[in-house]
Amino acid sequence: MSRRPNPPFKTQPFGLLLAEGSDELRVCEAVAGASTWAGLVGWQAQGREDLPNLAKLASLDPSFMHARSVGVLLDVEDDPASAYDLARRTMVALGGGLDVPVHGTFEGQPRKLGVFLTPDGHQPGSIEKLCKQAVRNQELARCVDALVTCAGAPQSTQALKDKGWLNAYLAMLSSPLRFYQVLQHPQGIDPAHTAFDSLRAFLQSL
16 A cells, blocks of 8 residues: 655754644644644654654655654553553654653654653543543533433443544534544634643644
8 A cells, every 4th residue: 555645844944743643633733723833744654553664764754854853643542551662663763762752742862752642641542532622512512422321332442432422523513524624613623722732732842
């Protein structure tokens, strides 16, 4: 399978964000805001297990020398230990050591490396957990809560529950949305919400 093209690197200092997928990258762009994002380059992997490969590919680009920092964003999903191991392998592919930086922080010289494991570095879940907290229509959110309660939460893991809840919320809007639309919709997700404060700080530090 051919790799989806990512944008070229800048030829001046920039921060590089490696995200496990397109949804995560879209959330980060909206949460960061236009001024912060203008100084970053975002690359998306083809799934979380592709992150070390993507990191290696990035490190081989001639313009990687201009990257002042690299941040890696991935979901904890349902196994924090596996998520940290994947983050470690990605750091190694970038030329870092075996120790993963503390969640949400950057370490290293001359190039800073950092990892953000959604939702908060230790709880099982995904970036959808943060999105759930930031939905704009709270009345509809209560309806989705009732639906989930009625359905008996058939998903087997917390990450799947987060994704299922958000999909149900989006499907019940007056104009059902795809994820790429939700961050600009008046009833979608508010990227300025405090639920994203830690992620925003991480992106601003890139």
